Amino acid sequence: MISILDLRARIGAGSLTPRGAIDLCREAIAARDPAIGAFVALDPDPAIPDEGPLAGIAVGLKDIIDTAGLPTQMGSAIYEGWRPRADAAVASRLKALGAVTLAKTTTTAFASLDPTETRNPHDPGHTPGGSSAGSAAAVGGGMLPLAFGTQTGGSVIRPASFCGCAAIKPSFRLIPTVGVKTYSWALDTVGLFAAGVGDLAYALAAVTGREGIETEAASAPRIALVRQDFAQAPEPAAEAALLRAAEAAGRAGARLVDIALPPELASAWARHPEIQDFEARQALGWEFTEHGEALPPRIREHLEAGGRITAADYDDARRHAHRARRVLKALFEEVDVLLTYSAPGPAPATLASTGDARFNRLWTLMGVPCVNVPVPGEGLPVGVQVVGRFGGDGRTLAVAKLIEDALRR
């Protein structure tokens, strides 16, 4: 993979120019993407700033993120050739930091569950996950140092785990969703993919203007091992990765406790789909009503289901989520982070499914930061998920870094 921190160090030392760094990515894309299919559009002649904390960093943006200079097609024929007027807030911010928004990456239609044709960079017969398929595959496949996706259920952490790269779904609205196609306004969260946790921290600090994010250090963090029993058991590979990560954290000085989540969290987890689908049916009202025949089957099913959810059920689901957030906040008085599965196992051996978000959706609903840390091992990548308190993105990244470092030793 291509590391942001490595590129920036070489640029700082004068051994690489920003243009050279962008060219590295272009060459990697030309060599590898024909077998992966992570991109829907590349800027043939982008402006390449010489200055800025992200100068020389080529970025991929999931194709539901508006760009004025490149098409934004939502993974759907309904938006074929569509050119928004403005850049999304995050795209504009990236340019202001010196980054090059080089590419649009594949997305399932409207960031739902119908697979793209993108292949897992580690094995072309396996899914890269979704919905941020192209962003995860671009970074995991060593073609870009930074890519952005969105998560409504598990669309950042799951594909990162499948593709073997680091990723963060930050606290809710830490990065604005302005100019990002909405699926569920209570859930949609913009997230980052990068080679390692240090790269994520550097980029997130720059994008949010929050310098503290990258400097917080984790010393003897308190980590709760969480298995999310309400979401069924994972595959052995995911359990093994969790144990390996826990052991590594322990060796690095972390204090580990095993906890069962309070029942309010299981209740909230169960209600996530109602909030998601009720909102999606409204958010995509025009697409459903005027172009329903052009929608692929899974998203159409979800939108039809959304139309059957009553406002009363939706309100009740939101009350459950609200209660769970309070309970979770209290839990973070006792521990710094939770450590849990990023996905049920490695990427499934199919291109007909993007995998299962059941270990992700509670945390999206809670709005808390989640980091995927790849766990080195045999076979296809498997990651673990570090979950922190709302607004504690820096602390969460610091503990994730401690685990990443310990796993690499």
Place this chain on the structure above:
Amino acid sequence: MISILDLRARIGAGSLTPRGAIDLCREAIAARDPAIGAFVALDPDPAIPDEGPLAGIAVGLKDIIDTAGLPTQMGSAIYEGWRPRADAAVASRLKALGAVTLAKTTTTAFASLDPTETRNPHDPGHTPGGSSAGSAAAVGGGMLPLAFGTQTGGSVIRPASFCGCAAIKPSFRLIPTVGVKTYSWALDTVGLFAAGVGDLAYALAAVTGREGIETEAASAPRIALVRQDFAQAPEPAAEAALLRAAEAAGRAGARLVDIALPPELASAWARHPEIQDFEARQALGWEFTEHGEALPPRIREHLEAGGRITAADYDDARRHAHRARRVLKALFEEVDVLLTYSAPGPAPATLASTGDARFNRLWTLMGVPCVNVPVPGEGLPVGVQVVGRFGGDGRTLAVAKLIEDALRR
């Protein structure tokens, strides 16, 4: 003014067709709009459904609300001639209910403070208010039975007060902002303008699919008179309107108490501009960076100010807002609604300002429903503001209706 309930009754009785109802509006627009200037686009040949709870209702949409069939120009040359691909969620919903999205209404640039050329329908030398200038003027000027605007500070309740129509800024996100240009994602709220409170309730119930909204009845409501001392005194006309509304409510059986708001609410009020401007600078990053010279002076000032607000100050402002919401929630254990000023006085005698949102912005930040009830009297219109608890839109409308009825007696 044209009443939704009246049109619907006539259509139900067979004395008016939906097409006839739309034609009434077209004729009123042709006759009155040349002196008012409430519209930026009219659909010359819209589909006119025969069925649906809003069949025969011509609707105006503030020109920051996306429409696939009409231009959406944000009150700015930057978006001249711009045609979005999709309808905003609320526009799509309105069509599904049988309404005709006949017109786009004037907005200040990106719903900020630089005035439009729209005139107050009651006196062309006075502002109609802003930023939802055209929507308020269209309804207050008797040209449309229903129009939609947005409020980030006081952009629904204030122009409704100035233009003499009823309006509701519902609970935060009761109506999705999907497809509505963002200024501040924590504050932007879609609201409705109509001839009377009953019309608002009918339309809001239909748009949200929440039938309870229109049937809740207010009996002997507990009303707290609130003067928002932290926001400076209003003009005598606003104070007189408040007293008249309070007296009318008392005659109708309401129990009135005078209260001073707890200090947490004053603190939150003071921090509203930081949240608004910090977010606006990001939300409009592309416009500010790429087209700054095309922005009018007031919004440019706000965006420049937004760039100077630190993330730490923004976070602190949000914590103040969070505390204030808790305090306000407790206050609603004691009373059903608050009754306060909608604006500092009648519409100022100028087209160079849209007036002052100081009596509105706290309630936008709290996310609670607010209804403007016009208070009949001499001179230019003045309204009062009925504020309810979060999610209590039906109860708030019911008390507003009780006050409206009592004032008309």
